[in-house]
Amino acid sequence: MGRSMNRVRRIGRLGAIVGFAMLMGQAAPRGAERLLDDSDGRDWAAFGRTFGEQHFSPLADIDETNIGRLKLAWYADLPVGNSVSGPLAVDGVLYTATGYSVVRAFEATSGKLLWEYDPHAAEAAGHKLRQGWGIRGLAWWNGKLYVGTQDGRLVAIDAKSGKEIWSALTVGKDDTRFISGAPRVFDGKVIIGHGGADVGDIRGYVTTYDAETGKMLWRFYTVPGNPADGFEDKAMEMAATTWAGEYWKYGGGGTVWNAMTYDAGSDTVYIGTGNGAPWNWRIRSAGKGDNLFLSSIVALDAKTGAYKWHYQTNPGESWDYNAAMDMQLADLMIAGRKRQVLMTAPKNGFFYVIDRTNGKLISAEPIAKVNWATRIDLNTGRPVEVANMRYEDKSQTILWPGPNGAHNWMPMAYDPRNAVVYIPKLELPGTYDDRGIDGKTWKRIPGAANDAAVNINLDSTLPGAGTSALLAWDVVKQKQVWSVPTPGFWNGGTMATAGNLVFQGQADGRFNAYAAATGKPLWSFDAQVGVLAPPITYRAGGRQYVTVLAGFGSSGALFGEKVARFGWDARTQLRRVLTFALDGTAKLPPAPPPFKAQPIADPTFRADARLAATGASVYGVRCLVCHGLDVKAAGLAPDLRASPVPQDKAAFESVVHDGALVPNGMPRFEELTQAELDGVRQYLRTAAHGFAMTAQKKASR
Template sequence: MSGTSTTASASGGVDDAMLVAADANQGEWLSYGRTYDEQRFSPLTAVNDTNVGQLGLAWSADMDTARGQEATPLMHDGKLYVSTAWSMVKAYDATTGKLLWSYDPKVPREVLVNVCCDAVNRGVAIYDGKIYVGTLAGHLVALDAKTGAVVWDKKTTPEGSPMVITGAPRIVKGKVLIGSAGAEYITRGYLAAYDAKTGNEAWRFYTVPGDPSKPFEGKHLEAAAKTWAGEWWKRGGGGTVWDSITYDPTTNLVYFGTANAEPWNPAARGSEGGDSLYTASIVAVNPDTGEYVWHYQETPEDRWDFDSNQQIIAATIQWNGAPRRVLMHAPKNGFFYILDAKTGQFLSGKPFAVVTWASGLDPVTGRPNVNPAAKYEQTGKPWIGMPGAIGAHSWTPMSYSPKTGLVYIPANQAAQPYNAAAKDWKPSKLGFQLGLDSAKMGLPADPAARAAALAGSTGSLIAWDPIAGKPRWTVQYAGPTNGGTLATAGNLVFQGTAGGEFRAYSADAGKLLWKFPVQTGVLAAPMTYAIGNEQYVAILVGWGGVWDVSPGLLASKSGSTRNISRLLVFKLGAKGTLPAAPPESQRVLDPPPFTGTEAQVSDGAMHYQNSCSVCHGDSAVAGGLNPDLRHSAALSNPQLWQQIVHDGVLKDMGMVGWAANFSSEQIENIRQYVIKRANEDKALEGKAAPGAVTSATPKPGATSSGKPAG
């Protein structure tokens, strides 16, 4: 059956009872993961494995911002609500695509300097006649669901802090839950709850301890302080809650994941072997009070940026022959965890990807057996880790089908070099604060090294059997960071790809059943809804995010890196088409001659890789979303370069001035480094493209069985 939509509550909108019973409301999609348990499973069957080939475009809507799009739309009472890049929100008629209203919080573009991974937003929440969105400027905003008018607006991040909001709020028992991003920028993580009617803060749970000379905000922080060393609080600590928030009515607990410890390098944060709680952890709290209940740390003393912010799925599964309420989690570190939902007890942890930082997990505690060579700050030697900071699985949501018993994971394979900074490292005013020697981590202008890096950066869709602890089937992709997944009772798994296709696979066997070219890479996860007896499938497309911002040359692994941001809605028998995509432009490198010194290049490389590469790409090769400085007209004009980089004349376009970090001399050294890099790459032009796909390279869509990604 296709399922039907329930009507609004007597209060005029979605209420607590509707959210608790969301699974029975088959036709609507009322929260980020559809239901409180974040399974991203729909019981709709009108579109199924026998007829999905008839799926066609019903309508589409162009977005008015060309940045990465990561949101999952919500559908209630015949209306679609979706957030876009720069924290904008739009409401559409879910049947026709008519725009009903649009909201723009007018985020200052200079905020982008505090964002690791593009100006993205992952979604909104709906409750009591309001739509809630967190903005990149750190505000939580309640909008009237009928008109888009602002009902209330609260600043949630500390004034003057480099914290932003990219995640979707969650509604739990009349409260709006939201955290923040920024664990690379000297921040202190938290999860906060706000009254849904008034916006008044109800409670705030800090994930890392603050200044020990002041009273701790809870006994859990007093205990955590014993796992830190040095003056950690002066460098923030990290542990931000930038994505996953799950509520389980069965246990009456809220679960959330925390980010990496900050700085990445433990030596730079004063660590002497402590676990740095509660970073890289799952934490459970009481939703009524925000009080600590339990935690499980997946990556103690995290030094590799192995955030645990990835989606947390709650489910009842057969465990050792009996039903058990569990949490399932596939974080960046490459292990698939199963924990008891009530107590946090470790039940299982198996690698779902290639893992070199640890040889495995303790079978009782789940604590990792860390490879000594991976502790780069102790060995004094560079370390190339797998997974890298992009993670074996990042924010792109996975889904779980109770019908197949499988979890569908968008997985990555991408290595990362780590090299500790000098012992006298000190944080700067702006940019990443990692405690690493980033200049030695860039991809060199060496065809063999580039080919190896390209060949080793791939992605896959893994159908993971949590009971068996291994994949049931795998689909291999050319590159990493493919979109989130949706599982349905129609024996389908939907996923968009970085290569520009929206696909449907059979959920039981991984057979490719349908695909649609969307003209741009896909990051967001799809959703589905029903109006009457008609089932629709919707997805927001638009390439961007971390893989198109900082990896440089590797960003093109999946193909086109252009952004064409749209909301696409499909149904059976529809015949809609997209406008023709604009032609892709190719620019020839024509840099000025290099006239600097190697000392300038060395200094400039250090500053560029640590601060500039975050937006403009590794080794001065942009991913496609932000300007490629090798082509900049300012390269030939040192005065213009200073005006842009030092003075910030382009701050309204997101390029702030860096005078707080760099002297004019250092900024000139960055220019000389970029000139040198541009000339190196110009010398490589005309040669065979490194990493070109050959017959030996797995082709997108090829299926295999029995082996994890990699």
Template structure:
């Protein structure tokens, strides 16, 4: 493990520090190192950004109002940091006592002076070195970190939780959260509460098995409790009555197929009921016909599950998609609020949830009772509505592609993905990064009853046509202001394409959001009017934050193109913007009123030029075989249809892909240090088939571009 410490300049405060300690002026109202339950429950504290959602509420709302809708036009760059070794930057930085902490690619962690951007220390967990075969299913993504009583906790993509001293970056402990032999990974953020830290994982698409969340003691990294999202083999006995209850909702031998339910994003601690709310994942595999033949609700897939924070014991659940079969997980953020609903009664303690499936839910946090649910997406074809008597969706006949094929809205990327929404208690509105895109589900050629769990390869038990390109006009997006009491749209701002970054809102009547086309903008939170924007020169995937130091408010944003829609989806829908692999230098940008710094030159848009040798003629049989190989081994990073969205090199334009001997060296591990996994088991015939598929895609997409 590598950790570097950068000593700050000498001064009155630095002279008092211990060796290797970094002490900056404490933010008003928060003593250094006192980030605990009291601090994270404090809704009025405004100077710091203490957790992924700023505090326990997960509202991503800041009481700061120095920057407001009236003066936001004066925003300018205050400072920036170039991050040339990073790729995907999805994280929410934290700010504590004048120090900013954030995770970059492969969970490399940095601490900065939040006022000046001066680097204080950095820590490299060397995720690639620890990954082994898990590189096959890993991205470089990290959505954030946790802070608690002077300690940072980071989660690595290869499955470790690591405790760091927040002052020095020194490693305090490290815990492997799952068996390295399992096809699992971590891309989400850890959540700290009650001297514990909780984390989940991903991997349902690769046969990762039973989904679970696990909590650890934050001082030592030792396990505290574990909760399984789906039940295991009945012959082995169930851990408790909750698992026995869940097993009654499954059919067939689901434990041999995987089960799924990996919890890779949404965690919220609710201090008023001392419970941790988890948003659970989709089934593994996606197709229920293979996973649980005969149907069933398949608890606790696609649910919000409340667990006792001390013990991890089940309290209640609400399932958004019983028996899901469309990858409609509920791993999206879970926001806490007190709302006075339309029935006119006293305020209710509720949670707000907008998962992939296109419905916005208001749920009572006390017992999980559904209070209201309406479509927030324009087009939802899998269900017509939610039955308020049962809380269950009213599914459309045929939506489960019973006849082998069905076009369904929203897509597997959701009407809302992990990109954070925010809630402003002053306006009463939720600001949702919404997308509109369909998915075509085809399982007519899949032998679902004989389907077996894959071995470190992508297999969904349904054909999603990932071997074909995703066209430029495939989907649209918008920033949606939603009234959760009346369950209706208040305003909506169109955004380009379908990958739509997260938001933050403030007491200054503002909503900030980045965009796929490189625009970073501020909107009037009541009207949606754009009051400021800047083009940062590269695609944005991360949500912004705001904080203050010494009475001055700042807005910070990580700029680094990446995420599942870019890597797995991608295609021409993403490639059209020119955010190619390592095409632009990644950045951390911080803005303030009257900021005078010049925006950095990050590089021009770069577009792949497919290589089409004049003497090469694709063989149809080899193209078909290569298509299947590409989908199972390559598409996870190199994107649909071999048209890279920018996360990894575009293979159509790769010189390495032209010669079989060079390609063999790559698949034998020549580029592991760059994150390219080994595939030594692929035969020469496999390599030739992949070459024919990629060259054919180069020809097809070149012809389409000329039309």
């Protein structure tokens, strides 16, 4: 009795439920105990392993002394589709969600495929297919898996059979909301957010459902709606005082497309919110107000969804500096005091430590090059902005970091033993201005992949631009422990283990392990393709395994040559589940030759600069996010400089206008006029012609 009660006190409110059930001889909720931060590590049952999202495992069978024996145990080839998501492992079964939310179950020790579930999300998505690149992960609770879909469904699947149990449409059927992030579970509930504010007049929210039945329990909006319609709660009434103009006509944004964390001790859900819609504060809110709850961490009562507190990283957000990056929980000794903290590294370049009981800022320091603010004021919690960082004088303003952020969605890992986080850091500035944009007449372009309320360019010519690193950061001291350069601009999510190891995949096709204390490279595996997904580790059959999904894609594809140079092609690149164990005996087949786009003959091409300029405008707002800057794709979509499709008018229009490749993830753009279709064709053929001429010159040298 005494030991059980001590256990109850130690693991908090949810642990108390488990412990009480055990005392009374009842069955505890399956899944509750393994999701606690102090669980034994046998399973990896959530995106970040546990409720606290630490991406840390207490397993240490594989450690810094024997990492050289880590070998491939098995692999499984995957079909074409996004494979940068985080898998799960529960009770000896590995679960993956790839492409457009296709879920598979594998025997964890052998790689034997047990079942496959396909929600056919691409076909159902319609215009929602135009933004987003597939799913980033799934959730597990009480024998069920939960996955979101591009068309906005939340689906519950039986973990043993792969059969659908229930499905709930969480968004409007014809709005631009879509789901790309992993759901989170807690206390018999499952919560999901959505994306879409970059392409539509979207008002963000999260929705919580009963995990067993799919019944909607509560919804929390992240920005206020039209005051004339009344406010859903006191939080929205309060938030409305921080907006100006007719903000509700623009949606507002604040979508929760990625980050959600649960604190079992206080029964609190923390959500990380996105950028404004549109990005330009002067259009969105007449250049006035903080615009709550954009770019914020918001604490909600997990039972009711009621607002508890918030902390805003960027008041009046204007640069896509959203706060939707992963948030991790820990208990730390800071200045001689034990603090319950939330940690996050949002896009804006600062690392924040926040008191999770009340939302008060404890510390914030830059982890990358930052020039938009000199510091974060610890008394007010607000950034001290540099003049003209909001491009007020209409000149072009260079900001570090750019809209990609100093840290994007690829999760960091936190080692609770030494209070160090391991962050996939990015360095790339952006130039912003709103010249030629009239706030009084601006309207969103239907079907566009960005809101065009700000002119944005990514500047890779400056020193240090377009680089990345794996950064070890002391949370308490707010200082760098070590930093290791990583190849290219886009790097993978991280995992830390009690074996004193940090694992990370990289853009060049290596999957690496580092010494947690020093950053010394200890082990590397040639995955034969870029690795961006966060790795996991677990125990099955008495053996520790490490699994990562291999494949290159996600939003990094839009950065053109900075990532395209590694040669990962959307059609031909390998996509695999890779699983490792000590003394594994599996071998990959020989690697195919690196993809290199080859010019193709276009004998009927005729230059037409005016028509190509028309097409460049269409390409920039509809095609660039997948097919890349300067038509240099980076694994997410085909390289159209080397495609015969634009040469054939009928084939091109069947794909772009009629949607012939929707099942493959290529959306249809039926609203494009003939002139716009002709312009895009001309622009692509012009790019292909220039590519061919450049190749010809190089060959003749």
